Amino acid sequence: MALRLPRPHRFDVYVAVGGLLGGLLLVGLGLGTRTSDDPITLFDGPWPVLVPLVVMAGCELLRRTAPRIALLTGTVAITADLTTQGNIATILMFTDLVYAAVLYGPPASARRIPWITGLLTVAGTLVPFAVWREPEALLIGVVTGIAAFGPAATGWIVRDHRDAAVAAGLRAEQTALLAEMDRTQAVSAERARMARELHDMVANHLSAIAIHSTAALSIDKPGTSKEALSVIRENSVAGLAEMRRLIGLLRDADGDSEPAPAPTLDSLAALVATACANGLDVTLDTDHGRVSAPVELAAYRIVQESLTNALKHACPGRVTVALAQRDGVLDVRVASPYGHRDGPRAPGSGAGLVGMRERVALLGGTFEAGPDGACWAVRATLPVTEGDPA
Structure with a gap:
């Protein structure tokens, strides 16, 4: 199978043609690097010079x-070429080949060529002087250094700078890629946080609205319908307030108005009262100290979502909400009657349990939800940070 060499670069063609024409011009003018009387000139005349010139x-x-x-x-x-009268164009093209071998060749060759040419330069300086004891003999080493070591060293310097520029470009690309990944992750995390907040704030009120609107439509009693409409109005107003709070958090606060503060554990009593107004029988038992704002918000949202699920899925009976702080954790437990129903009282997306689990995971706690005897129990343990006051 024949060896096919790659097509030469356009600049290389220009260099080859220029060197050949320059060498031919020198031959035509009778200019050589040595005379026919030089001892090392074995082939006299201008024509032997052409063979090394064409090959080069x-x-x-x-x-x-x-x-x-x-x-x-x-x-x-x-x-x-050393055995002929010589041609300066041949020597110049050889120096270019040394330079190109270091610059474009494999890394191993690029490292070896400067060392080899350096040793040849030293040998070309010391050996002739030691043999002939003439100062002119040192010129052999000088010529060897100019024709071989100088181009090799120059090629190594240029290659080193080129490799450094390529490495810097790769580092810049990697930095930009990492920055884009961080930005994407930050956006995804923020979207997930917004989704949890929106679901936990609105689902409770909308579930109550859906349940009571169904009751108002199905029961033809003016008193019952009026009571259901009152609950619907209360939940609509509360849901609208929660939406305004979320929008206030998302919008830049350039005006004088400030968004409403996030709910705290002190608001659990009002939350339970709303759940009772929506038709649940809820008891609240709290025994906790002061905790950090993220833990407080997560506990509130877990209770809120659990009461929403009880409103939609639980059987008739009492729902218990218990919060206790001990051993550096805040334990949140919500239990509701569990049994077989024809279907949920209001439609759901199934994102509630996912959102609660994500909230707990972000704080490094544990989360469990499932049947516990005759109850459906939701339990979360939230670590209380060391900086929180007891």
């Missing part, structure tokens, strides 16, 4: 696509 120009076509092959072939060509 061909290597320039591969300086970017196959830099190692180009450098190895170019080394053979520059060695052959």
Whole structure:
């Protein structure tokens, strides 16, 4: 199977053509790097110079696509050029091949070439001087350094800067990606928090409205209908107030008005009274101290959602709400009669239990909900932070 080399880069073609034409011009003018009387000139005349020149120009076509092959072939060509009268264009193209091999070649070659050319430069300086004991012999090392080590060192510096720029670009892309991920997670978390707040605030009132509106439509008694409409109005007004509070939290407070404060555990008595007005038989037992605002809000919402579920699903009977603080945790438990019903008294989305579980998980607590004998029990333990006063 034949080896197919990649198509040369356009700039490499320009370099090869320019070097070849320049070398031909020098040959035509009779300008060489050595005279025919030089001891190392084995092939006299201008025509032997053309062979290394043409080979070196061909290597320039591969300086970017196959830099190692180009450098190895170019080394053979520059060695052959030493046996002729020489051509400055051949030497310049060889220096470019050394530079390109370091810049475009594999990392291993890029590390080795500067060391190899450096050692050759030192050897080309010391060995001829030790043999001939002439100061002019030092010029061999100088020429070797200019033609080999200088381009190799330059290529390594340029490659190092290029790799640093690429690494900086990758780091910038990774930073932007992480920032976008953080932004997406923050948006998702905020949307989930808003969904929990909206569900917990509105579901209780809308469930009561749905249940009592059904009763008002199904029972043809003016007194019962009037009582149901009164409950509907109370829950509508309360739900509207909760919605305004949420909108006030979401909107920038640029005006003089401030959003209503978040509900606290002191508001549980009013919550229970509303649940009793909606038709539940609820008892409240609280024994707790002061807790942090997040724990207080989570406990309130858990009780509120549990009473909403009892209003929709519980069998007739007493609902018990108990809060107790001990051993650094606030224990919240709501139990309602559990049994078989034809269906819920009001439709639900099933998001209530999910929202309560998420609230507890965010605070590092535990949450359980399920049948407990003849009751449906919801229990949550919320850690009380150390900074809270007892």
